[in-house]
Amino acid sequence: MAVTSKPESILGSPLEPTGLRMKRFLGALPTWVLWLVVVVWTIPTLGLFVSSFRPVDEIQKSGWWTALWRPDFTLDNYNDILFKTTGGRDALWESFLNSLAIAVPATVIPVLVAAFAAYAFAWMDFRFKNWIFVGIVSLMALPNQMAFVPLLRLFRDGASWTLPLTDITLKIIPSLSAVQGTSVSVWLVHTAFGLPLAIFLLHNFMSTLPKDIIEAARIDGASHFVIFYRLILPLSRPALAAFAVFQFLWTWNDYLVALIFLQPGQDTPLTIALVNLVGERGSNFQLRFSAAFVSMSLPLLVFFSLQKHFVRGLLAGSVKG
Amino acid sequence: MEQILSVLISVGIGAVLALVLFVGFNVLLEQAATRWPWFVAAVGAMVGLVFGAIMQHNGWFPAGLVGILLGGVLGLGVGFLLGVVSAKSLGRDATQIAEKFRPWVFIGPALLFVTVGLVGPAISTMIISFRGGKSGDEGVTLDNYRTIFTDKIAGTNQFFNVDNIGDVFTSRLFIAGLLFCGVAGILARASAMRFVGGSTARTGSLLSRLGIGALVAVVVAMIAGLIEGIVREPNESAIFDVLTVIVSSPVTLFIAAILAALTLVASFIGRRSDAFELDWGSPTASLLVVGAVILLLFSFLSTMQAVVWNNLWWVASVAGLSTVFGLLLAILADRTRNNRVEVTAKAMIFMPMAISMVGAAVIWDFMYEKQPSGDQTGLFNALLQAMGFETRGFFINASMIPWNNIWIMVIMIWIQTGFAMVILSAAIKGVPDELLEAARVDGATETQMFWRVVIPQIKSTIVVVVTTLVIIVMKVFDLVKATTGGANRTNVLANEMFDNLSGGRFALSSAFAVVIFALVLPIMVINVNRTRKELA
Known part of the structure; x- marks a missing residue:
């Protein structure tokens, strides 16, 4: 309540009835406008949701809003898309699991790796500390596109290094052909892309933890490692949760990284399956609605149940100082 | 299902291995003070394992596990020798040196991921972009950028085209942007006068009211014409045609240009002396300026295509x-x-x-x-x-x-x-x-x-x-x-x-x-x- 005039003072003032009514109406106006915006913002999703339960010929013949007064609903679309393999298309529940297999490791690994690093940046002293931290934070703005071509080659050929002034070429990293094109390569890439934000968020949170606790523990003879996993990790749970929700939604909803690093037809996640389905055009028009809703179901569940953490991550990530 | 299980199991094994390594390193660091040579030997062994892995891959060591282990044993030996030699001269400083390793153990994994996954590739991408050939393995050249910025396919460059810049100045959006600028200037002047007070204030508010009165009609026409331009299919009869004619006529363009120019001049004068101030902080003026910037940008960007x-x-x-x-x-x-x-x-x-x-x-x-x-x-x-x-x-x-x-x-x-x-x-x-x-x-x-x-x-x-x-x-x-x-x-x-x-x-x-x-x-x-x- 920043800019509002005090409601009590309006209601308490001796205004004549009509003026009072007018004031009340004007006071409630923001609420009504807000509800209007909410309706406008929700209609697209609602349309998709309603359509996903309508029979094929109805979808093609009449607008989804007619179903609100002439209800005719069926679960066929969900049954068809989730469990039937027609026209070379896999059943969608497999894609659901594939998405899970990408998003879960791609969330867990960066959280772990970033927690170590964030602790070091927040509570340890070492050379070039600030430089390295600023460097990592600046990578948050680096477009992922800058890494695609070399990473593809890294998975295919490995990395080699020609010793200066000689003709000797050393193979530093072997080609990861076992990993190339599978979901493992996708979550490795997601880990690298997610780390800068993770380190930034966790560092910001960890450096606000009270200094006294950590110094007391140091005096008691606890090593950094003990402090880290006995004290810092449990205390940082809100920040860890915030980033985890963030990263999970990001990796689950990702389309580009999966499109570039996955072998076509292998480990297909929901986003790619959905685009392929839309690309088929025509015959199975009705299936895209149920497919889209299946792909949205888990993010929406995560969003509405863990919204507090998500918002906290968002605020910590962008509002500073 | 199997596949999910296998992925989850491999993730689990990987995570446990990483944790064991991490914890092991930390335990090792605790030991550095009392068993310095063994600490250096363990570090040496780890470096040696990596060294061995690279060597066997390039065929200089026996292939496979043997080569890797050979590297490890070599590293262990060298490390132990170094540790024994340095132990005496170091004395009590050993703990401090070991503690210096610790931050790097903590940020090590993150640094590895970030360098291999982001920094290295980004530099590599920049290098490839300056190279010739389809996959970027030929000599240094600017061809790729030339393709993006100057090459013409079928008469136009589809990436960075400046050919139709002339159309920008006659587009309706551009004229609307100029009008917004002008009105904003008038309002900013009026607002500044109101703060100065006195008789100028009355002139200021009169001026602003006149300005608004004259221009609101044109602006409404502009917006109507804009909406109509978006909504209408080509060759369809226009509902707002009367209004759009007003708006896209050269006369309006002329008025708009003069207004905008006056504002520009006024803001320059205003900066030099306090005699002619513009108050850009006034709500309407700043809103109109934002609107003008958006319109001018849109007129430019939508024409360039x-x-x-x-x-x-x-x-x-x-x-x-x-x-x-x-x-x-x-x-x-x-x-x-x-x-x-x-x-x-x-x-x-x-x-x-x-x-x-x-x-x-x-x-x-x-x-x-x-x-x-x-x-x-x-x-x-x-x-x-x-x-x-x-x-x-x-x-x-x-x-x-x-x-x-x-x-x-x-x-x-x-x-x-x-x-x-x-x-x-x-x-x-x-x-x-x-x-x-x-x-x-x-x-x-x-x-x-x-x-x-x-x-x-x-x-x-x-x-x-x-x-x-x-x-x-x-x-x-x-x-x-x-x-x-x-x-x-x-x-x-x-x-x-x-x-x-x-x-x-x-x-x-x-x-x-x-x-x-x-x-x-x-x-x-x-x-x-x-x-x-x-x-x-």
């Missing part, structure tokens, strides 16, 4: 409009008296953030759906049909160029407005109450309080929101790919980057990536400066 310009258009409209809508909604939400209403409404507007871009594309593709005959099933075309307009394929039809871009941007604005709203709402709630109370005591009106207290207080947050949005929108890909695939002049840089990548033209693809990078570079610099200031 090339990939790079499209990208900038995306950034200007999505970052700009999402921030403005987000701010408006944040204020509205703040003004509702019921806290639960506010929380629910914000959650619903914020919800699209959780949906994938691909999902959003499916949702909106259905909103824009056009049936060849009979009842329309897409909401927009059904509304148009009900109002008696002709239906249209919003981003499918070539006749919609360049406004087909706008309909895809709408999807992105739908997604990102919630983000801007949540962050700005938190900032507005953070404005100290004492400040507002003081302003109220001084007799400030609600509008004045908003423009002169709240906005300056949340300025830094607005900058953060805009920069974050610019970074996000500059690499827009999913939406364009899933709606038009870049057809009908809706292409963007990230999509070109992807198309060239999947076509095996790695060098050109890298050059596109570098162009995207160059466009976000200023923001990277801003972010780095901000972080450094916070650390200091």
Whole structure:
């Protein structure tokens, strides 16, 4: 309540009835406008949701809003898309699991790796500390596109290094052909892309933890490692949760990284399956609605149940100082 | 199911291994003081294992595990020798030296991922973009950038075109932008006079009222003409034709140009002396200036119609409009008296953030759906049909160029407005109450309080929101790919980057990536400066 005039003072003032009514109406106006915006913002999703339960010929013949007064609903679309393999298309529940297999490791690994690093940046002293931290934070703005071509080659050929002034070429990293094109390569890439934000968020949170606790523990003879996993990790749970929700939604909803690093037809996640389905055009028009809703179901569940953490991550990530 | 299990098991094994290594290293560090030679030997063994792995891979050591172990044993031996030799001279300093290792153990894994996964590839991409040949393994050349910025295919350069710059100045949007500039200038002058007070104040308000009166009609015509221009299919009879004729006539252009020029001159004079001041902080003036900038940008970017310009258009409209809508909604939400209403409404507007871009594309593709005959099933075309307009394929039809871009941007604005709203709402709630109370005591009106207290207080947050949005929108890909695939002049840089990548033209693809990078570079610099200031 920043800019509002005090409601009590309006209601308490001796205004004549009509003026009072007018004031009340004007006071409630923001609420009504807000509800209007909410309706406008929700209609697209609602349309998709309603359509996903309508029979094929109805979808093609009449607008989804007619179903609100002439209800005719069926679960066929969900049954068809989730469990039937027609026209070379896999059943969608497999894609659901594939998405899970990408998003879960791609969330867990960066959280772990970033927690170590964030602790070091927040509570340890070492050379070039600030430089390295600023460097990592600046990578948050680096477009992922800058890494695609070399990473593809890294998975295919490995990395080699020609010793200066000689003709000797050393193979530093072997080609990861076992990993190339599978979901493992996708979550490795997601880990690298997610780390800068993770380190930034966790560092910001960890450096606000009270200094006294950590110094007391140091005096008691606890090593950094003990402090880290006995004290810092449990205390940082809100920040860890915030980033985890963030990263999970990001990796689950990702389309580009999966499109570039996955072998076509292998480990297909929901986003790619959905685009392929839309690309088929025509015959199975009705299936895209149920497919889209299946792909949205888990993010929406995560969003509405863990919204507090998500918002906290968002605020910590962008509002500073 | 098996596959999921195997992935989860391999993740589990990997995580446990990494943790064992990490814990092992930490335990080792505890031992450094008492058993220095063994500590150095263990470090040596680890380095040796990596060394052995590289050596056996290049055929200098026996292949396989034997080679790796050979390296490990060598490292162990060398490390132990070094440890014994150095132990005496080091004495008690050993603990401190070991402690110096520890931060690197903590940041090691992150550094490894970031260098191998981001920094190294980014440098490599820059190098490849300057190389010739399809996959970038030939000599140094500027060919890739030449292709993007100058090469003409079928008479035009589709990436960076400046041929039709002349059309910008006669476009309706440009004239509207000039008019906005002019009105804004008049209002800024009037507002400055009101502060000076006296007889000038009356002249000022009279001037501003005259200005508004004369120009509101033209502006309304402009907006009507603009809407009509977007809504109307070509060759369809126009409803607002009378108005649009007024607006696109040379006379209006002339008036607009004079007004804008006067404002420009006035602001220059104003800077030199206090005699002719302009108060750009006044609400109406600043709103009109924002409107003018948006209109001028739109007029330019919608006329240019090339990939790079499209990208900038995306950034200007999505970052700009999402921030403005987000701010408006944040204020509205703040003004509702019921806290639960506010929380629910914000959650619903914020919800699209959780949906994938691909999902959003499916949702909106259905909103824009056009049936060849009979009842329309897409909401927009059904509304148009009900109002008696002709239906249209919003981003499918070539006749919609360049406004087909706008309909895809709408999807992105739908997604990102919630983000801007949540962050700005938190900032507005953070404005100290004492400040507002003081302003109220001084007799400030609600509008004045908003423009002169709240906005300056949340300025830094607005900058953060805009920069974050610019970074996000500059690499827009999913939406364009899933709606038009870049057809009908809706292409963007990230999509070109992807198309060239999947076509095996790695060098050109890298050059596109570098162009995207160059466009976000200023923001990277801003972010780095901000972080450094916070650390200091």
